[in-house]
Amino acid sequence: MSWLPILALAALVFGLAVYLLKLPRSLWMLFGSALLFGLAGYAMQGNPGQPAAPTAPVAEEASQTGELLVEARREFYPEGRLPSRFVVTADAFTRRGQHAQAANFLRNAVAENPQDSEAWLALGNALVEHANGQLTAAALYAYSRSEQVAPANPAPTYFLGLAYLRAGEPGRTLALWRELLENAPEGTDWRGPLAARLERLEAMLGVGPVSSTEETEG
Template sequence: MSWLPIVALAALAFIGAIFIVKLPKAMWMLFGASLLFGLAGYALQGSPGQASAPASGQKERSVETGELLVQARREFYPEGALPSRFVITADAFARRGQFDQAANFLRNAVSENPRDGEAWLALGNALVEHADGQLTAAALFAYSRAEEVDPSNPAPTYFLGLASLRAGEPGRTRQLWQELLESAPEDASWKPLLAERLGRLDQLLGIAPQGAAPPTP
């Protein structure tokens, strides 16, 4: 029964072309053949009887990732210091998993103010997510610019490590985070958080904490 609406739609298109569009009689056969070819192609490749199954799982994961990335990025900036209007708009798109749109707004942000370190950082994150976790050359450039304009902020190195983890290079992630932790000021507010995440990474990699006694054979 699922074919009936498709055939009926083709018939309506043919009738409409004749009586509404006033298709010349000489073109009737050609137009009808085009419709038949279209139906034949759908018969070969389409699945009219199969229930639709939207990829909601992937969309939900993208939305969750976008929300977590925005929250994690803001942890490295003062709570009262709001980002630029472009970054705020881009964050709204990132929270919906629309990283391509977020990247477009962030390009405007760095074009308007090349010294906006948070915009460069957010751009790097958006580009990585838009590339399905791949650390592209454009993302690397964005992270390097974020570090260049704000060298005292650890966020570019942290998210570069996170992107390396996404790209399947946990060893590189650990190296970046370990170096960042060792060079951090003692009173850095983000130091305990980074130490906790590095500890979780070590657990995943099977690395014993420093100072821990070796296991007995």
């Protein structure tokens, strides 16, 4: 009987994020998966005697989210350059929603090669997913190291902003993505999609974009 209010609350939170806060469609799956992870934790810890039937859709959603994370990360790296063997193995676990195992392999990756920016980034993503969307100190460190190794790559800043958004701190996302877009070279593939997501976030927060004209006048 306790499942009814829990499910109703989850549906309400998702509805508010989508319709009231105008959460971008590209983030629906990530946000929905975070809710499902929470429900899965309740099923395992709140009522351990309940049947295991709800785990099937949760596993499916976790797998879809993992695949989305891997594909999104790879878009920021050259198609012909494969990641290290540890990252490839970790990606296989990520695609199955096994983020703790993925993080273990990625720790081996950065231990073997501390200059592997993609491994640091993948580690940050895995740690955020393992913490059910919470931006932990370890994840922050991983994103920071990824940016230090490859400061010209926008991926660490983009995914850090995404993690802040999932953690309920859209103001930090706004600041990070604005700076990222301001410094983005013209003609880059990711500039357009980032600009669209930034515009949606600004609308959600009720603030306007910072135009070059306003900066000049100031």
